[in-house]
Amino acid sequence: MTKSNISIKELASILGFSITTVSRVLNGKAEQYRIKKETESKIQETAKRLNYTPNQFARSLKLDKSETIGVIVPDISNPFFAEIFKNIERGLKQHGYAVFVGDSNDNTELEIDLIKHFVARKVDGLVIAPVGISSTHLSQVFKTGIPLVSIDRSFKNVDFPAVTSNNFDSAKEATIELLKNGHRNIALIQGLNQSQPNTDRVNGFIQAMKEWDIHPDKYSIVGEGFSIENGFYQTDRLLNSANPPTAIFALSNLIALGALKAISQNGQTIPNDISLLTFDEQAYSAFLNTPMTTIEQNKVEMGNMAVKLLIDQICGRKPKIGSIVQIHSKMHLRESIKKIN
C-alpha cells in the first residue's frame, strides 16, 4: 500500500535531477523535452521503487482537471439504475477516472444540489439519470463547459447527448403482443408523466392500439410515477373498477411490483384473472408467481454508450446537437399473458 507519500521534490533530490526533469519523465514527455534515455529509465525505476504517486490535488490544481466523473441516479437501490451504474463505473475506471456517485432520491432539488457539489469539486464530466421533466439545470451546467450526458431520459431542444432505450418501439411491440393474445381492454400504468421515456412508451402503446383499430374508449392510461406505490394504487383501483381490464401494462419494474401486490391482495392470480406485462427485466422476473413477460432494456449497452458519449466530449469531440442514442430492448415472453378468446 502507498506508505510514505514521497513528493516529487524528495524524489528529485534523491535522484539528483531537477523536479522539472522528473516531472517530465513521469508524464511521458521525456522525448519531447530531449531527456536522455538513461536519465529517463533511472527516474522511472526509482519512482517505481520508492512507490511515488503524484499528489492528485497539486496536479488537479495546476492542470485544472480532476480526472473524476460525477454520476447521479434517482435511486441506486433500484436494480435498473444500479446495473447501468455498474457498467458506467467499469467503463470510466478503465479510462482512469474515479467516480463520485450521488443518489438524488427522485428529488430534483437534491439532483441540483448534487450537481453543484460535483461542479464545486471540478468533476471533468457528469453522467446523470435525471429525475424530473425539466432540463434547464442540466443545460445550464452544460453551457458552462462541463461535459454531460443524460441517461435513461432525453430532452427536446437540448445540446447535450443522451442515451435511452428504444422506448417507443418496444412499448409498441409489447402492446401488440397483448393484442395478438386477444386483449382489448388494456390498462397502461404509466410512470412520470411528460418525462421522455414515459411519453415514448405511452405513444408506442397508443400507436399499436391505433394500428389495431382499438378505440381510445376501450383502453385506459393511468398513473403518475415509476414507483411501487403508484403501481399498487392504480392496480387496486383498476381491479375494483366497473370495467376492469383484462391486461395491465406496467411501465417499470417498480410499478409491476406494486401491481403484483394489489393483484394478490385482491385475491386474483396471473394470468388467469389478469395478464401483466412490464418494462424492466430483473433477475427474479422468471421466478415470480407466474413468470413475468418483460421488456429488458440493455443496461450494459446503455452504460457503455454513456461512457463513450462522455469521453468523446472530454476529448473535445463535440456532440452533435440533440444527439440521442437509442439502445434496443428485448422482450422476454413468459407466462404472465393469457390468451383469451
Add this chain to the structure above:
Amino acid sequence: MTKSNISIKELASILGFSITTVSRVLNGKAEQYRIKKETESKIQETAKRLNYTPNQFARSLKLDKSETIGVIVPDISNPFFAEIFKNIERGLKQHGYAVFVGDSNDNTELEIDLIKHFVARKVDGLVIAPVGISSTHLSQVFKTGIPLVSIDRSFKNVDFPAVTSNNFDSAKEATIELLKNGHRNIALIQGLNQSQPNTDRVNGFIQAMKEWDIHPDKYSIVGEGFSIENGFYQTDRLLNSANPPTAIFALSNLIALGALKAISQNGQTIPNDISLLTFDEQAYSAFLNTPMTTIEQNKVEMGNMAVKLLIDQICGRKPKIGSIVQIHSKMHLRESIKKIN
C-alpha cells in the same frame, strides 16, 4: 449553477480586503482573528452574491484532506449492497463528504486496486464490503492512518471496526423455524467458505441442529459462494441426490434465486416438494411463486452505523480494537416452508 469560478484573490480585490481576511471570514474564523462584524458581513454577503466557491484542490492541497470518502462494494447491482450503499451515501453527504464508489466485482485484486486508487486520491476514509477472506490489505491501509470500516464482513484479530448482521443468531433462529415445522433433512447452501458472515451463519445453523439433537449425518452443508450459479448448481445436485432434503436454507438472495431456478427446472414446487428459506429480504420476496420466508438484514441501520464508525475515526475517536457492531435482523415468515409430519 456555479458560473465564473471566481477566486478568493479576485473576491478580495473586489472587496478591498486582503485574501487572508476573506479566507478567515469564510472559514468561520472571524471571531478568532478579531475581524470586525461589519467587515465580516460585508465579506459574507459579497461572497454569496458572486457565488464564490473555494477551489477544492487548493484547499485539499493545503489542508491535506479531501473531504471525500471511498466506498467499495463487491457488486453494486446486488440490491443488498446497493441499499446499504444508499444509506452510506446519504449519511456521508450529510457530513459534507463526496463519495467515490468502486465495484470490486467480487475480485480481491480489483478491491486492492481500488483501495490504492482511492488512497492516491487521498480519501479521508474508506468503507469497504470486503470480498475475500483475507484482511491483510485492509490492515495495511488502516495502519497507514486511513480511517476504515468494514461492512457486512468482519475479521478476527484486526484493529479496524466492522458492522455486520447478527448472523449467528438469525441463522439459528431461522433453522429452528425449519425444525419446528418438522424438517430434519435440511440442506444448507453456504456462501463463501471461511468468510465471517458465512461461518457465523453456518455455526448458527449447526448450533440449532445440535440443540435439537439432530445428528450431522442427517443434514448437509454444501456450496461455496454467494452467487446465483452456486445456488443453482447445488440445488440441482441436492434434488437429484439419493436422499434429497425436505428443506433448503440459502445463505443469500442470489443463492436463493439460483435455487428457485433449479427447483423449477426439476419440475418441483415450493413448498409442496421442497421448502426454502433464505437470507436477504428483497422487494420481490413476497411476490415470488410461493412468497418466500426470509431473514431481512437491517440495511438502513448497517449503513448508518458504518457512517458513524467512520466519522468517529475521522474525528479522532479511535475505535476500540476489534470492535464489531452487530445489527439485528428480522424474519419474515411466509409460505415457503411446509409443515411436515
Add this chain to the structure above:
DNA sequence: TGAATATGCACAAACGTTTGTGCAAATATA
C-alpha cells in the same frame, strides 16, 4: 500624558505539481 493593551487587518510562506523559457555543454558544420 505616556505606557500598556486591545483591535483590525495584511505579508508572505507553504502545500506539490506543471511548464515556458533559458542556458550551458556537446556535437556538427564550414
Add this chain to the structure above:
DNA sequence: TATATTTGCACAAACGTTTGTGCATATTCA
C-alpha cells in the same frame, strides 16, 4: 579553428488556498 546547431537539463512562476506572525492604529489604564 570558429561558428552554428543540437542535446540535456534547471529556474522560477503559477495554480488557489490556509495560517503564523507582525504591525499599525485605537483604546484603556495609571
